[in-house]
Amino acid sequence: MATGRTHRPATRSRGIPEATVARLPLYLRALTALSERSVPTVSSEELAAAAGVNSAKLRKDFSYLGSYGTRGVGYDVEYLVYQISRELGLTQDWPVVIVGIGNLGAALANYGGFASRGFRVAALIDADPAMAGKPVAGIPVQHSDDLEKIIQDNGVSIGVIATPAGAAQAVCDRLVAAGVTSILNFAPTVLTVPDGVDVRKVDLSIELQILAFHEQRKAGEEAHTDGTGPAAAVTREGADDSAPSADKGPDGDVPAVMPA
Amino acid sequence: MATGRTHRPATRSRGIPEATVARLPLYLRALTALSERSVPTVSSEELAAAAGVNSAKLRKDFSYLGSYGTRGVGYDVEYLVYQISRELGLTQDWPVVIVGIGNLGAALANYGGFASRGFRVAALIDADPAMAGKPVAGIPVQHSDDLEKIIQDNGVSIGVIATPAGAAQAVCDRLVAAGVTSILNFAPTVLTVPDGVDVRKVDLSIELQILAFHEQRKAGEEAHTDGTGPAAAVTREGADDSAPSADKGPDGDVPAVMPA
DNA sequence: CCATCTTTGTGCACGCGTTCACAAAGACAT
DNA sequence: ATGTCTTTGTGAACGCGTGCACAAAGATGG
Structure with a gap:
């Protein structure tokens, strides 16, 4: 998204892929929430769900930082919060x-x-x-x-x-x-x-235009499969097992918020 | 970026890649500016520079929409504005x-x-x-x-x-x-x-954290190559031929703006 | 009508990112 | 101490996106 995500072509900063860096804040937020609830450890599966990503991706992301997990147990929440904060440079002002x-x-x-x-x-x-x-x-x-x-x-x-x-x-x-x-x-x-x-x-207008593109596409498909009006089409099922449609990330990317 | 770029795994909407869709608003903005200056046609090279992308990428992006250019001349600005607007669904309310x-x-x-x-x-x-x-x-x-x-x-x-x-x-x-x-x-x-x-x-906090990561990395490199303090390091050269570091796209990824 | 020049459109190769699938590692019970 | 069970860490395959490089297309001039 966001924003905009300005991708940098091939700048693997110290071996950590740009896509991974973009997800670290997401993990950090989820971990902070767990920390506040005094949860001691978390598995890659649980944390991935909280952050809205695939568990394999999360494990691979963490592998770039080092081996901070314990097999059979999971990750130590506090330790991981510290390591990610340090990696992102958030321990300084x-x-x-x-x-x-x-x-x-x-x-x-x-x-x-x-x-x-x-x-x-x-x-x-x-x-x-x-x-x-x-x-x-x-x-x-x-x-x-x-x-x-x-x-x-x-x-x-x-x-x-x-x-x-x-x-x-x-x-x-x-x-x-x-x-x-x-x-x-x-x-x-x-x-x-x-x-x-x-x-x-970060460009709000761009984000809205991307949404409009998909919205238009959805309306078009629906028009020749389903006969109901556009505003009447409510999809309401499977809100549980489906992965959240969050991301935009890498590049991501990327919206603007200013008077034109 | 920006964020917020929430990538969608494999949803090539009607053959148009997600990465291309994310750039269409960028092209549209540049084209609108040209249109207001009554510029009739524009080459892929010029438009790409205005949008901050590679010209080959721009041509490939447009090729997904159809063949709207004229070889030896370039693209008709007004026509392209219309086509992209229509593709993004911006001709409707x-x-x-x-x-x-x-x-x-x-x-x-x-x-x-x-x-x-x-x-x-x-x-x-x-x-x-x-x-x-x-x-x-x-x-x-x-x-x-x-x-x-x-x-x-x-x-x-x-x-x-x-x-x-x-x-x-x-x-x-x-x-x-x-x-x-x-x-x-x-x-x-x-x-x-x-x-x-x-x-x-769109998550502002995430965008800032990504910047902090790169900032920290820059400070670290500089520390063992250059001896000056962090605030004194001003890079000032080559501000002309270098391509703009805009992007973040897809993904980009993607930042938030709310009270925590 | 032909030659030349500009610019598009795209085939191809490369690299990054994602995902699968599994072996290795450790916890835990007996 | 041994076996079982859980969960990590990663090798490998796949797919998307990017950029190069060039052939095709059309404009323009003689």
Whole structure:
């Protein structure tokens, strides 16, 4: 999905496949939930179900990290939480800046999933002088004139772009020049960056269009097999054994959320 | 990416690969921009650059739709816009409901990229009685008690879930039971749905974690080749010929934006 | 009408990711 | 200590997606 998933062609980072890296956060979330329930160990089968993936895939994913399981028993939840967190680099603090404090930027600033994963919103930046000083999510918005200074003072290496599409590339260039090497882009634009800078994009419009494609296809099939109207077709069975249709991942991919 | 890319295993819908479908919206956006500038034709090379992909890949993608190009000339922009729009099902009206009108839900309601792509926000739904009647983006919020009626009255087949994680599965079940067959999920949870229902997920937290992984790797490499501190490492060269690092596709994978 | 030049459309090979299926490893009971 | 049972870790096969490289198609000029 998500997003966008910007695939990187052949960058097997230290032997860990990109597809596996994209699933590690999924496992981590499931493991954290188990940890909170004080579950000591979990089998690959159980954990796979909780994460919505195939158990064989999960075992292979973990095999890239090392042998952290015990045959006949399963995986130690706490230990695995630690190992995955470490592998993802979540044991350290990641200061993040959000540029573009509109509806979406404000929503991101209020997002509670940051702090719990080691991400800290170091600053909110907007080009509108009227926004300057106004607190959003308890953090005062700063003017984009100070972007470079903010990045450097806080040692920020991850930037989030939530500006309108027209401003995104310029903001991106400034972020990169100031030292940012990872960018999460919510603006519906293709960003051009130097080598060594990672970009992931999230584009809501794209996600909806992909859904529309499949929706259209479903409506078309149904039209010549079933006679009922489109809104009356409710499929309701087998909600138990069927694997969740989650994923989108690898590339994944990948949606945008900004005013066009 | 982005996430959210939920891959579907082997569902080559009418011969068009899933990876191609995920890129069609990208091409469409680039083509729309060209159309607004009244550019009559475009070569695969130019369009590929604008969309941030390989030209061979673009040509192969288009070949699945049919032969819409003219050798020696390129593609007719207007015609291609129409063909891709039709293929994605964007020539028809798609009523959409957004459930969960918090920060994110409001941001989505205000998102301008909906209407321009054939998506119409038919209703905003929230479980908080205090929200009922309050207009967001010019649309009055309705209480979730009326969810089923809203879905049916408006013939909605696409639902967007922007609720907290704890409420997502229950909302999903109700949407599906009421007739929704495509769901875009922003809650950080694995949704279980019956066969025939498509789910795509967008998870901001996951996207950031993937960035952190690569960021950590970059910092590690740099540490034993270059001696400078992490915040001082600015890569600044070759910003011209290098291909944009956009993608994440399929999968991409796929990020979430909700309070944990 | 012919030659040349541009650009598409695609056959082919390669590599990554997924899945199956099973041997190895350890827990547990007797 | 031995046997049985559970679950991991992985070798191997398969399929999808990507990119190369080129032949075919058409435009354009003489």
